[in-house]
Amino acid sequence: MRKFEEKTIRSEKIYDGKVVHLQVDDVTLPNGKTSKREIIKHPGAVAIIPITKDKKIIFVEQYRKPLEKSLVEIPAGKLEPGEKPEATAVRELEEETGYTTNELEFVASFYTSPGFADELMYIYVSNKLEELKEKIDGDEDEFVEILELTLEEAQQYVKENRIQDAKTNYAILYLQTLEMM
């Protein structure tokens, strides 16, 4: 679908970072006028909803510098170049929770902020978890704490804004619509 397409006249790279890349495009609008679009390029991300045998959901709490506070979220991480989303899901599960799985189910994919960023988020779910024998270290600049919550407890966290994150709020609604909980 290319309805209302905006043609690029000129694209200026502003910043080439570790995670985000910023460019500003001059575009021609459908009415012939021109405008500027500020665009964040992002490698994409993958999240997993891990469900234990006793039907608890595994979350991680971590500090989010852009918000200057910590949030409770489902495990997630950036797609590495050439990595399949399923592989990212298992890697993040292993690094952040100490569990692994070989049974993943695709839940959804969506752009997190299509107005200014191209980040595509993939979400998977697994209720076939196995504990890892040895802990795997994740990113050296990531500090997370694990929480196992029932769906009801997670819904309470949403009310208290301790869970307040697109992928995690989506995951909780998704579980509400399922029979598995």
Added chain:
Amino acid sequence: MRKFEEKTIRSEKIYDGKVVHLQVDDVTLPNGKTSKREIIKHPGAVAIIPITKDKKIIFVEQYRKPLEKSLVEIPAGKLEPGEKPEATAVRELEEETGYTTNELEFVASFYTSPGFADELMYIYVSNKLEELKEKIDGDEDEFVEILELTLEEAQQYVKENRIQDAKTNYAILYLQTLEMM
């Protein structure tokens, strides 16, 4: 919650745009090491789920330059400085659909990409819509087309990735959990 707090050593402004602001912070991690955080500052956004008398959901299709394609989304827009989210919701409804309402219900708020951006998204729903007598013009660089879909049609759009957007996918799941549809 300030668990695992990352203290700012230095903050460098990289870009000050119309929509996004980019800064790179040097931070001290909980283990005493340092790291860099690339942070997008965004004014926040508000979306509304408009439901017509015959239980159709009003969507807008628009070109999303970061993705180089158009998406079907619920009406949404940026918070203006000092504006209450409820006012943004009504303004965007009026500008994008030609309807208005004086009955809004809060659905949820969440950060869209807490790893790199502070954008907070508020979502409201209304099934008490009234047609505006006169059309209100919106942003001069916004071109949208209106679609009215049943919930089943919207779910089909999700399967086809014509709807693939955090707030809109969330809205559709939310409606699935309600009796009102």
